[in-house]
Amino acid sequence: MMNLTIISEWLSHYIAAEVAFYAELIVIAVIYLSVFALLGLFLVWLERRVAGFFQLRLGPNRVGPMGLFQTLADALKLVSKELTGTSKADKFLYKLAPYFVIITALMAIAVLPFSGELQAFDVNIGLFFISSVSSISVIGIFLAGWASNNKYSLIGGMRTGIQMISYELSVGMVVVTMATLAGTLQLSELVALQKDGWFIFTGHVPAFIAFAIFIIAGTAESNRTPFDLVEAESELGAGYHTEYSGMNFAYYFLAEFVNMFIISAVAVVIFFGGWLSPFGITDNIPYVGVFWFLFKTMAVVFLMMWFRWTFPRLRIDQLLTLEWKYLIPINMVNIVLMALLVWLGLTF
Amino acid sequence: MSYIGDIINGSKTLLTGMSITGNYFFKNLFTRKDVITQLYPDNMNELKMFDRFKGEVIMFHDENNQHKCDACTNCEIICPNGSIEIVWERVADPETGKNKKVLLNHIYHLEMCTMCGLCIEVCPADAIGWGQDFHHVTRDRADLTKVLNKPGSSIMPGVKEKK
Amino acid sequence: MEQQTFLADKIRTQEYFLNMGPQHPATHGVMRMVLKLDGEIIRNIDPVLGYIHRSIEKMCEHDNYKQIIHLTDRLDYLSAHMNNEAVALLVEKASGIEVSDRIKVIRTMMSELTRIASHTLWWGVMGMDTGALTTFMYAFRDRELINDIMEETCGARLTMNYSVIGGVRYDLHENFVKRVKDFIVHFKKKLPEYDRLLSDNVIFRKRTEGIGYITKEEAIAFGLNGPTGRASGFACDIRKLKPYSAYDRVEFQEVMATEGDAFARYKVRILEMWESLRILEQLVDQIPEGEHRVKTKAVIKLPVGEYLQRVETARGDFGVYVISDGGSSPYRLKFRSPGFANLHGLNKMSIGYKIADLIVNFSTIDVVVPDMDR
Ligand code: SF4
Ligand code: SF4
Numbered sequence: 109m110m111n112l113t114i115i116s117e118w119l120s121h122y123i124a125a126e127v128a129f130y131a132e133l134i135v136i137a138v139i140y141l142s143v144f145a146l147l148g149l150f151l152v153w154l155e156r157r158v159a160g161f162f163q164l165r166l167g168p169n170r171v172g173p174m175g176l177f178q179t180l181a182d183a184l185k186l187v188s189k190e191l192t193g194t195s196k197a198d199k200f201l202y203k204l205a206p207y208f209v210i211i212t213a214l215m216a217i218a219v220l221p222f223s224g225e226l227q228a229f230d231v232n233i234g235l236f237f238i239s240s241v242s243s244i245s246v247i248g249i250f251l252a253g254w255a256s257n258n259k260y261s262l263i264g265g266m267r268t269g270i271q272m273i274s275y276e277l278s279v280g281m282v283v284v285t286m287a288t289l290a291g292t293l294q295l296s297e298l299v300a301l302q303k304d305g306w307f308i309f310t311g312h313v314p315a316f317i318a319f320a321i322f323i324i325a326g327t328a329e330s331n332r333t334p335f336d337l338v339e340a341e342s343e344l345g346a347g348y349h350t351e352y353s354g355m356n357f358a359y360y361f362l363a364e365f366v367n368m369f370i371i372s373a374v375a376v377v378i379f380f381g382g383w384l385s386p387f388g389i390t391d392n393i394p395y396v397g398v399f400w401f402l403f404k405t406m407a408v409v410f411l412m413m414w415f416r417w418t419f420p421r422l423r424i425d426q427l428l429t430l431e432w433k434y435l436i437p438i439n440m441v442n443i444v445l446m447a448l449l450v451w452l453g454l455t456f
Numbered sequence: 457m458s459y460i461g462d463i464i465n466g467s468k469t470l471l472t473g474m475s476i477t478g479n480y481f482f483k484n485l486f487t488r489k490d491v492i493t494q495l496y497p498d499n500m501n502e503l504k505m506f507d508r509f510k511g512e513v514i515m516f517h518d519e520n521n522q523h524k525c526d527a528c529t530n531c532e533i534i535c536p537n538g539s540i541e542i543v544w545e546r547v548a549d550p551e552t553g554k555n556k557k558v559l560l561n562h563i564y565h566l567e568m569c570t571m572c573g574l575c576i577e578v579c580p581a582d583a584i585g586w587g588q589d590f591h592h593v594t595r596d597r598a599d600l601t602k603v604l605n606k607p608g609s610s611i612m613p614g615v616k617e618k619k
Numbered sequence: 620m621e622q623q624t625f626l627a628d629k630i631r632t633q634e635y636f637l638n639m640g641p642q643h644p645a646t647h648g649v650m651r652m653v654l655k656l657d658g659e660i661i662r663n664i665d666p667v668l669g670y671i672h673r674s675i676e677k678m679c680e681h682d683n684y685k686q687i688i689h690l691t692d693r694l695d696y697l698s699a700h701m702n703n704e705a706v707a708l709l710v711e712k713a714s715g716i717e718v719s720d721r722i723k724v725i726r727t728m729m730s731e732l733t734r735i736a737s738h739t740l741w742w743g744v745m746g747m748d749t750g751a752l753t754t755f756m757y758a759f760r761d762r763e764l765i766n767d768i769m770e771e772t773c774g775a776r777l778t779m780n781y782s783v784i785g786g787v788r789y790d791l792h793e794n795f796v797k798r799v800k801d802f803i804v805h806f807k808k809k810l811p812e813y814d815r816l817l818s819d820n821v822i823f824r825k826r827t828e829g830i831g832y833i834t835k836e837e838a839i840a841f842g843l844n845g846p847t848g849r850a851s852g853f854a855c856d857i858r859k860l861k862p863y864s865a866y867d868r869v870e871f872q873e874v875m876a877t878e879g880d881a882f883a884r885y886k887v888r889i890l891e892m893w894e895s896l897r898i899l900e901q902l903v904d905q906i907p908e909g910e911h912r913v914k915t916k917a918v919i920k921l922p923v924g925e926y927l928q929r930v931e932t933a934r935g936d937f938g939v940y941v942i943s944d945g946g947s948s949p950y951r952l953k954f955r956s957p958g959f960a961n962l963h964g965l966n967k968m969s970i971g972y973k974i975a976d977l978i979v980n981f982s983t984i985d986v987v988v989p990d991m992d993r
Contacts, residue, residue, distance in 0.1 A: 161484040162477050163756035166493045259637050263659065263974070333750050334822055343978050345643060418477040418816075419470065420823045421750025423975045424659060434463065466821035476816045477753055492760050506767075508774035508789060536686040572689035572780055573788065586774065 144217055144366060149179040151365040154406075155413055162417040189354035194257045197351065201255035206352065206359035208248025213366040216241045220373050221295045223383045223397030234295035235283050238374060239276070242329070242367065246272040249338065249348050252360075256351040264347030267424055268338045271328060274431040275335075278325035281439040285318045285446045286311070286378045299382035306381040314446040319379050321435050321442070326371035327412055328427070330364060334419040335427060372408035373401070380404050505588040510571040513540075513564055514587035515604035522612040523605055525583035527559040531575035539569040559605060566592060567600040634662055641670045645748055645978045648988035652977075659973045664966045668992040675993045679952040684710045684919045685784060687952070691939075692778035694954060695990035697737040698932035700729045703782035705939045708863055709928035710784045713921045713943070720865070721909035722786045727865040728799070728902050729773075729781060730930075731895040735806070736765040737933035738888050738895075741985045745885065746817050748982040749826050754817055761809055768798045784919060786912030799903050803896055810892060818889065827882040831968035831980035834879055841967065842960040845935020846887040847984045851879035857931040869898045881968075881976075884983040920947050934958050934985055958990035 119128035153168060153176060160167025168175030193202055219234045221227040231237055246268055253265015283293075289311045290298050301307075308315050328335035339347035349360045376382055381404075383397030390396045422430065448454075484491050494503075505511065517523050527544035543561040548554070562584075576584055584604065594600060640651035649670035655663035675694065679687045684706070691702035704726050711718060739758045746754025766776040772792045773779040781787050817823050833843070838851035848855045856873040858866040874890040876883035921943035929938045935957030944950040961984040968984075969977045 158481070159752075160493075161481045161491075163753050164480060164484065164490050164492045164760055165756065166488075166491055166495075169495075259635065333752075336750065337975075343645065343974050414474055414478060414481075417753045418473045419751060420746065420817070420820060420826060421975075422822055423826060423973060425973070426822075426825055469819045469821045469824075472815050473817070473820050476812055490760075492756075492763065506771045506774070506792075508772070508792070509770060510774040534686070536682050536689065570689055571775065571778070572686070573774075574685060574689075577788075 140217065141214065144214060145362070147369060148362040148365050149183060151369060151409065152179045152182075152361070154409070155365070155416075158410065158413045159417050162414075183358065186358040187355055191356060192351070192353045194351050196257045198255040198257070201251050202351075203356070205248045205251035205255060206356045206363075208251065209245045209363040210248075210359040210366075212241050212245040212248070213363040213370065216370045217366070219295055220370070221299055221377065221382055222401050223395055226395065226398060227296060230294065230296045232292075232294045235287065235293045235298075235374070235378070238370065239280055239283060242370065243272070243276050245363065245367070252352070253348040256348070258351050260344045260346075261348050261350050264338050264344050264350070268331070268348060270424065271331075271335065271337060271427060274428060275325045275328040278321055278431060278435045278439060279329060281436070281443065282318045282322040282325065283378070285314065285439070285443050288443065288446050288450055289315065290378075295377055295382070298377055299384060302381040302384055306379060306384075308379040311446065311449070314442050314449060315379065317438065317442050318446070319375070321439055322375055322379075323408070323411065324430075325435065326375065327415055328431075330367040330371055330412075332364070332368065332412060333416040334421050336416075336421060337424055337427060368409060368412055369405065372405045372412065375408050376401065376404040380408075505590065507588070508586065509588045509590070510573065510586050511590045512566055512587045512592065512602075513569065513575060513584055513604065515562060515584050515606075516582075517606055517609055518612065521606055521609045523559075523583055523609050524581040524612050525559050525562060525579075525605065526581060526611060527557045527562075528580060530578045530580065531584065534574045534578045536572060536574065537568050537570060539565040540575055541565075559611065562604040564602050564604050565600065566602060567597055632657070640667075645981065646988070647744070647981075647986055650986070650988045650992070654974070654977070656974070659975075661969050661972055661974065661977055664969055664977070666962055666965065668988075671989050671992045673989075673993065676952055676954060680949055683947045684921070684949075687949075688783060689778070689780045691954075692780050693989060694956060694993060695932055695934060695937070695958065695987045696777055697740060697987055698733055698934060698937070698990075699777060699779050700726075700733040700781055701930050701932040702937060703780060704730060704864070705928050705930040705937055707782040707784050708930070709926050709939050709941060710919060710921065712928060713924070713926045713941070714919060716785050716913060716915060718786060718913055719909040720907040721911060722913075723865040724902055724906050725787050725791060725911065726782060727869070728899060728906075729769075729779075729787075730864070731898045732765050732768060732799070732802075733779075734933045735892050735895045736762050736769075738892050739765075741888060741933075741982075742813060742817070745982045746823075748978050749823060751817060751820075751823070754813075757809075757812070757816070761806055764798075764802045764805060768795065768802065771795070771798070783912065785915040786910065788912070790911040791906070796903055796906070799899060803899055803903070806892075806896060810889070810896075813889065818885070824882065826975070826979055827885055827983070828880060830881040830972060830976045831884075831983065832878075832880045833964055833968050835877075837967055838879070838964065841963045843935075843964045843984075844960055845931070845933070845957050845985075846874075846891060847884055847961045847964065848935065849874060850876045850883035850887045852877040855936060857929050857936050861929060863928075863930060865902065869901050871895075871898050881979050881983045888985070918947050920945060921949075929955075932957060934987065934990065935961065954993060956990045956993065958984075958986050958988075962986065962991055 119131050123131070156178070157167035157175065168178035171177040171181050216238045218229045219227070219231055219237055221230070249268040250265050253261045253268065286307060287293055289307055290301050292298060292301070308319055311318070331338045339349070344350070349357055352360065383401040385396070385400045390400070480490055483489055515523050515525060527542050529542045532540045532542045541563040542559065543563065544557050544559050546555045547558045549556045576586065592600065634655055634657045637654045637656050638651060639654055640646040641649040646652065651667040651670065653665040653667060654661060673693070675690050679690060682690070688703050688706050691706055692699040694702050710716070739762045743755035743758025746752070769779055770776050772789060772795055773781040774789070833851050835852040838848050838853045843851065843853065844855045852875060854873060854875065859873045871894045874887050874894055876887050921941065923943055923945045926941045926943065927938060929936055931937070936955070937957055938955030940953040940955065941949045942951040965980060965984060968980045
């Protein structure tokens with residue numbers, strides 16, 4: 109657990125203990141927010157750079173070393189932009205929608221175990237918390253599509269509804285599969301259980317199938333190619349955020365990347381041993397886990413970027429075919445398989 | 457069984473695609489060999505256009521600031537979009553005393569030119585040709601209207617006047 | 620027994636209109652389509668042209684025949700060379716100018732290079748329209764080599780304006796043969812990569828196979844031509860039907876398919892690139908010596924009459940039709956553009972399919988808007 113109570117202890121010398129408690133919360137929240145704003149910017153940079161190399165280009169390379177400050181400059185530009193909107197939009201919902209998306213994305217971050225010591229909120233239903241919180245973001249996208257009063261946005265929003273709700277199921281079932289193996293939903297415990305071997309190895313075949321399904325469903329959850337029907341640049345312009353500009357647009361943009369990070373982080377926690385180092389080489393040193401956690405997460409993020417820059421997009425009915433005719437049945441068989449393995453003790 | 461076969465074949469094609477993009481990615485990450493990006497303003501000086509590149513129409517001048525245009529206006533007539541205006545006057549030749557056309561301004565509107573090359577082809581004296589400059593960016597349209605003969609230039613001796 | 624009522628029957632649904640374009644990423648320029656939609660399913664398409672109308676045909680009536688050529692660059696800018704060639708061939712035919720073998724071979728080679736360049740660009744955009752953004756860059760890498768060849772010899776990369784009446788503007792550059800050979804070697808390695816990256820991809824196959832089906836009869840009725848028509852089994856290659864330039868002396872196959880769906884149109888274009896490579900290979904080593912340009916009169920006048928010249932551009936059957944009153948500029952000139960004819964098929968192809976399929980169909984008929992909208 110993160111031992112930040114020192115803040116409140118220190119503060120309580122000066123102010124009342126209750127006030128100090130809330131001050132501590134605010135300090136932690138601000139730290140988290142700024143770290144994640146930076147992380148989001150970094151991921152955007154990474155995506156553009158990686159895309160560049162995939163496409164025989166260089167990607168951003170002008171602003172700062174290796175173009176690292178490019179996204180910062182873009183963010184500044186977006187902040188200073190005028191907020192536009194359609195005149196007949198439902199103003200209240202239109203303004204509200206981006207916050208649904210960004211806040212839920214940031215909420216899910218709270219439970220991620222960055223290392224043994226660095227976890228803000230270790231709730232005992234961690235996995236469940238993440239999947240339920242991130243499913244709220246569909247409301248934001250749906251609202252954006254509806255409130256923009258633009259037919260492209262509306263089609264995009266409708267597609268979201270279909271897509272996110274379907275693929276939520278797959279993610280949930282993978283979580284169930286892995287929970288069968290682990291016997292817990294608490295993230296810190298999940299990691300601790302992998303001390304002797306990552307779940308992807310101990311659970312072998314079903315764990316691997318579960319990982320494949322998870323990465324597919326996760327890509328769909330974060331609306332990235334080949335499942336970016338929600339935005340579908342060549343069909344819908346920009347889909348649900350067609351009418352958004354400036355900071356409101358940036359929220360969606362950032363949320364997409366933070367969501368990608370969360371999906372990858374969850375994959376790392378339930379399959380690749382979270383912040384544990386390979387063969388336990390650095391497990392005794394505190395805070396080094398952060399490095400391993402981020403490293404593994406970035407590897408999974410890279411995999412998702414690889415998908416994005418290789419595959420064409422699916423059509424909406426094919427998207428549903430994939431989910432309901434392939435992923436769900438396989439998932440169900442997989443759960444049974446995993447249960448059998450656990451029951452027979454065939455896991456490593 | 458085609459159900460499982462479909463999955464396996466499908467994933468195989470997806471992996472083939474990924475192997476291609478991945479191959480390029482790692483090659484570019486480590487060697488930058490396949491990168492086709494031109495770092496434009498940085499390589500401005502090394503960048504060389506091909507000799508025949510049609511950047512703009514220019515008038516050739518020799519070291520004495522003399523050109524070959526005798527203001528025959530052929531180019532003005534052939535230009536499909538009126539990009540050329542020739543301003544000339546008749547000046548008495550000091551030697552022969554005959555009146556002769558003298559070019560004052562060869563005005564060229566780059567903003568209207570379609571690079572068709574007819575003016576260059578039709579010029580009897582080969583006074584104009586293609587320039588390879590392509591830095592035509594400007595904030596004002598008027599900058600694109602150019603006078604091709606340099607200030608103070610005169611006609612080369614020996615260029616015959618065509619009918 | 621009480622009649623069962625479904626919830627779906629009670630919900631009132633309504634068809635609605637959606638304006639796609641003129642500024643839309645998938646309409647390849649400025650074209651507007653008024654879609655009548657039922658949910659995502661297309662009920663009707665109304666293409667609206669006129670956003671890039673430059674009245675080129677009318678302009679041609681004021682220009683003399685030499686000046687007309689550079690305007691044709693601006694029709695289908697991806698087949699600029701073929702368009703130039705069409706006008707040049709027409710005037711040569713009408714005024715009885717004989718051109719040498721060298722000119723014919725040069726023109727044929729340039730046409731085939733342009734065709735490959737156009738098809739590679741199309742391939743990249745096709746990938747982009749289906750969501751695979753990387754194809755675009757790979758296509759541009761290969762197209763760049765052709766552009767270099769063009770730039771070195773013709774002086775421009777896109778609007779070459781290379782054919783003139785009675786020949787070509789410049790002689791081939793000395794590097795031309797070497798560059799073309801390099802390109803053939805390079806492209807033969809890269810074309811299979813195109814297949815492995817996109818053509819074989821299961822998602823791409825699912826997106827194109829069985830989509831936008833159009834039969835041979837319908838294709839003929841709608842006047843589809845070029846690769847779009849040939850994908851439905853309609854033999855319409857002008858290079859075979861009415862050979863011009865050096866096409867009668869090279870061996871190549873008219874690529875045909877019978878499926879008539881979006882993937883067939885895709886396949887035809889990919890195979891056409893192989894055929895173009897074959898033509899280039901046959902010609903590159905035996906470019907005859909001779910003049911690159913025949914002397915013509917300063918002012919060209921066509922005898923009174925009507926003239927037609929058809930060529931096969933990358934998009935299909937491009938026709939130039941001229942009525943001459945004996946003057947130095949045409950009395951009336953009409954361009955028969957392949958893209959415009961192909962656009963007629965779009966409605967038939969897409970009705971009943973989804974928006975995403977419309978984009979695929981639109982991509983597979985390979986529209987260039989300035990070609991349809993002159
Ligand atoms: S190149 Fe063509 S358009 Fe340009 S000035 Fe010369 S004749 Fe006119
Ligand atoms: S055609 Fe040549 S010589 Fe005649 S006016 Fe033009 S530039 Fe001068």
